Structures are given as structure tokens and as C-alpha cells.
Amino acid sequence: MYANGHVVAELMERLAPKRYAVENDRIGLQLGTLQKPIRKALIALDVTMEVADEAIAEGADLIIAHHAIIFRPLAKIDTASPAGALYEKLIKHDIAVYISHTNLDVAEGGMNDWMADALGIAAEGRVSLEKVHEDRLFKLAVYVPQPHAEAVREAMWQAGGGTLGRYDRCSFSTSGQGTFRPGAGTAPFLGSQGRLETVDEVRIEIVVPESLLRKTVKAMLAAHPYEETAYDVIRLEREGKSLGLGRSGRLEKPATLAELAERVKAAFDVPFVRVTGDPAAAITKAAVLGGSGARYWRQAQFAGAQALVTGDIDYHSAHDALAAGMLLLDPGHNAEKIMKRKVAQWLTERLSESRHETEIIPSAINTEPFRLA
Incomplete structure (x- = not known):
């Protein structure tokens, strides 16, 4: 189909x-x-x-x-x-x-990460040059009957919730008692219509980035046994992951400017590369930005890069960067x-x-x- x-x-x-x-x-x-x-x-x-x-x-x-x-x-x-x-x-x-x-361009695993991978910029410690979006953090808390707590927790983990930095499957649980009385026309998982019920429940809390919040809530609701699910979504003040334009990081294989130019031509299948600076200059850290990125050379230098690979570099930006000791490589906009x-x-x-x-x-x-x- x-x-x-x-x-x-x-x-x-x-x-x-x-x-x-x-x-x-x-x-x-x-x-x-x-x-x-x-x-x-x-x-x-x-x-x-x-x-x-x-x-x-x-x-x-x-x-x-x-x-x-x-x-x-x-x-x-x-x-x-x-x-x-x-x-x-x-x-x-x-x-x-x-x-x-x-x-x-901004997305993780998108344009600028593909270009950085092609140039051999290490994924570990890679940063963007200009913040565009912050993946805000939320706390998702849900009340689950004791026997179903593990299934609901697992569903939220599988959806991507519960990750903090390099740690995953993170959660916090507290036990208590929930009360409810099913009304007319309900089909309760526990109890019967018109009767007050008391149930041993677990409150499960996990942190979820905004990009995965809808998916995680959907997975939680699908795994939850109740007809009406009680849950909270709370915006956290803690900063989430920043996403932005360009990427900067350590070259897995350090190169001279001349060697990096050859690498750029091969990586992006272009016949030539415009460069500024000494061909013998050593480069251990580089930045890349797909499209027109001449104005980002200062951000790249601030991030510790010795060279910036980007398209559409104009005459005056090239002079300014060269005077500041920043190497530029221009494979053209079509490198994208x-x-x-x-x-x-x-x-x-x-x-x-x-x-x-x-x-x-x-x-x-x-x-x-x-x-x-």
C-alpha cells in the first residue's frame, strides 16, 4: 500500500x-x-x-x-x-x-550533522554555532494501579521519556491510595458504578523533552488500564537541549588546510573549494554550516574552531576572518x-x-x- x-x-x-x-x-x-x-x-x-x-x-x-x-x-x-x-x-x-x-539544518541527525560527519568532525563534544531552538523539558507524572506500574513505566521509557543527559530509564515513584467513584455510563477497569473505590496506586514521574512529549503521553495512555487516566504535565525551569545552526567540534583526523580542502571536495562532491589562509596551517578543530554561513565565522572561532566550512563567503567577510586568524573553506551553497x-x-x-x-x-x-x- x-x-x-x-x-x-x-x-x-x-x-x-x-x-x-x-x-x-x-x-x-x-x-x-x-x-x-x-x-x-x-x-x-x-x-x-x-x-x-x-x-x-x-x-x-x-x-x-x-x-x-x-x-x-x-x-x-x-x-x-x-x-x-x-x-x-x-x-x-x-x-x-x-x-x-x-x-x-537545525535538527539532530539533519543537514549540519550529515555535513559534520562527512568532514570527520567528532560527534562527541559537537556543538551548534547559533542557538535556534531549545528542546524544553517537562515532567510527566501519572497515577497507576500498583500491578500495572511497570508496564506503564516501560511504555514511557520506550517512547523516549526518562532520559537525563547520558542516563536513560530514569524515573521516580511514590506509593499511595487513589479514590474514585464511577458514574453512570462508565465502564471502569476497577470497581462498579456508583460505588466509591479505594485503590493502591503508584505515582510515576519522568522527565520528557518537548520533542517527545506527545509520543510519550500517547504511549502512557495506551499502556494504562484506566478508562480515565489522571496525569500531570509540568514545564520545568531547567534548560533543555539547545539546537541550532552549524556544527563545531574536534576533527577525528587533524589536517592541514590543504588536506582539509581535499577532504571537503571529496565529501561534498565539488570540483573546487575557495580557501583563505596558509595551506600548511594545522587544523584540529573545525566548524561547518550548510548554505550561506559567512557571517558565522566569529561564532565558529568562539567555539574553538580554527576553520569554517560554509558557502557563499563574500570578499569582506573573507578579509575580516583572515585578519582574525580564522581559516575559511567555501565549497559553495550546492554542497548541501x-x-x-x-x-x-x-x-x-x-x-x-x-x-x-x-x-x-x-x-x-x-x-x-x-x-x-
């Missing part, structure tokens, strides 16, 4: 939740409808006319892209214009377009094409787990606009 478009979108939002996006970013469904079965989806960095033609040739019902095709409110759609002609072609062939942009294969692989695995037959393929079109002349 093919997955519905909303199912595919929900999976993308599991990988890159919308709340992770920077303010006013254009993400989510931009064209068409998700209210249809998706036989095939194409993963692209950009949606160009060539990518649209590829989607048509492949029989794709959906394009999932990183860069938006609609950046600002439209005053009109002139089908004689390049943008209008693109929209017309996609609509005529019933191809929807869904965008995952800065939310994919690493997302095509990664997203396709992630979605294929998730759809396979749910036994959907929807096919996910990475676009074969090179949308790099620049050529060496």
Missing part, C-alpha cells in the same frame, strides 16, 4: 520538526496537495524546471526539497514567467512540493546536495518499517548554477 502524502510529511516532520525552523522560513507544503497516495517521491536540493521534468519522467507525485520555490507572498502567477511556468507544470502534473529547510541521498535513505527506512510501498529516490539533477570558465 502506498503512503498517503500526510504520512510522508509527518515522517519528514519527525526528522525535522517544523518548530526548529528559524522565524519566517518558508517550509512545509508549498504547492499541490498531500491528500493523495504517494507512489514515488523525489528528493531534491532545489526545484528547477529540470527537476520538475525529472519528477514527471520518474512518475513522482511529490518533490521534497530543501530550498523553497515560493519565498514571499505572490501578487500573481504569470505562467509566461520562469517561476509561473514552473508552478504551472507542477500543478498540471499533480506534483506536490514540500520544503524542509532550516528545520532540517548531501541531503538528497540522506533524506531518501531515512524516509525509505521509515516507510519500510510501516510496510508502505512508496518509493523514495534522490534527484540526479545537478542544480549547481556556477561553472568554471
Whole structure:
């Protein structure tokens, strides 16, 4: 069975939740409808006319892209214009377009982690360059009859609740007595209608990040035996995990600037890299930021990085960074094409787990606009 478009979108939002996006970013469904079965989806960095033609040739019902095709409110759609002609072609062939942009950049296991992995930046101690989102912490407390406490606790753990730093399966329990009287029309698990009941219960408390709260509550309710479940959700003042743009960390294999440039070309499949600084300079800690990240060189230096890998570095930023002793490597904005294969692989695995037959393929079109002349 093919997955519905909303199912595919929900999976993308599991990988890159919308709340992770920077303010006013254009993400989510931009064209068409998700209210249809998706036989095939194409993963692209950009949606160009060539990518649209590829989607048509492949029989794709959906394009999932990183860069938006609609950046600002439209005053009109002139089908004689390049943008209008693109929209017309996609609509005529019933191809929807869904965008995952800065939310994919920010997400753990998303764009910037893929780029950091490709460069050999160690996962241990890796930090972001600019905070965008904090995964706030909540305490979930639920009252459970004694014999069912372990099953409910296990369900919440399996959903991802109860993790504190490097510790998991964390919880606290207190015993007490609960009272209730089932009313007319109820089907109580314990007791009978109209009669006051007293039951030995356990209050189970766990800490849950906001990103997993809904899933954990759902798992708790499914495992709980009561018809009406008593539980509390309490916002904690303690800071949660910070998520942001870019990544900085220790290189697993230290390199010179020249060696790192070669590593960048191989990792992102680019023919050349613009660099600033001494080719023999030693680099033990580096930072990466997909897209246009020239303005983040100071944050990278503050994080301890000796070099920043990012696209679209302008002349004056290069001079400023060079004067401050910061090395820069620019593989271009198109280096983000690493997302095509990664997203396709992630979605294929998730759809396979749910036994959907929807096919996910990475676009074969090179949308790099620049050529060496």
C-alpha cells in the first residue's frame, strides 16, 4: 500500500520538526496537495524546471526539497514567467512540493550533522554555532494501579521519556491510595458504578523533552488500564537541549588546510573549494554550516574552531576572518546536495518499517548554477 502524502510529511516532520525552523522560513507544503497516495517521491536540493521534468519522467507525485520555490507572498502567477511556468507544470502534473529547510539544518541527525560527519568532525563534544531552538523539558507524572506500574513505566521509557543527559530509564515513584467513584455510563477497569473505590496506586514521574512529549503521553495512555487516566504535565525551569545552526567540534583526523580542502571536495562532491589562509596551517578543530554561513565565522572561532566550512563567503567577510586568524573553506551553497541521498535513505527506512510501498529516490539533477570558465 502506498503512503498517503500526510504520512510522508509527518515522517519528514519527525526528522525535522517544523518548530526548529528559524522565524519566517518558508517550509512545509508549498504547492499541490498531500491528500493523495504517494507512489514515488523525489528528493531534491532545489526545484528547477529540470527537476520538475525529472519528477514527471520518474512518475513522482511529490518533490521534497530543501530550498523553497515560493519565498514571499505572490501578487500573481504569470505562467509566461520562469517561476509561473514552473508552478504551472507542477500543478498540471499533480506534483506536490514540500520544503524542509532550516528545520532540517537545525535538527539532530539533519543537514549540519550529515555535513559534520562527512568532514570527520567528532560527534562527541559537537556543538551548534547559533542557538535556534531549545528542546524544553517537562515532567510527566501519572497515577497507576500498583500491578500495572511497570508496564506503564516501560511504555514511557520506550517512547523516549526518562532520559537525563547520558542516563536513560530514569524515573521516580511514590506509593499511595487513589479514590474514585464511577458514574453512570462508565465502564471502569476497577470497581462498579456508583460505588466509591479505594485503590493502591503508584505515582510515576519522568522527565520528557518537548520533542517527545506527545509520543510519550500517547504511549502512557495506551499502556494504562484506566478508562480515565489522571496525569500531570509540568514545564520545568531547567534548560533543555539547545539546537541550532552549524556544527563545531574536534576533527577525528587533524589536517592541514590543504588536506582539509581535499577532504571537503571529496565529501561534498565539488570540483573546487575557495580557501583563505596558509595551506600548511594545522587544523584540529573545525566548524561547518550548510548554505550561506559567512557571517558565522566569529561564532565558529568562539567555539574553538580554527576553520569554517560554509558557502557563499563574500570578499569582506573573507578579509575580516583572515585578519582574525580564522581559516575559511567555501565549497559553495550546492554542497548541501548531501541531503538528497540522506533524506531518501531515512524516509525509505521509515516507510519500510510501516510496510508502505512508496518509493523514495534522490534527484540526479545537478542544480549547481556556477561553472568554471
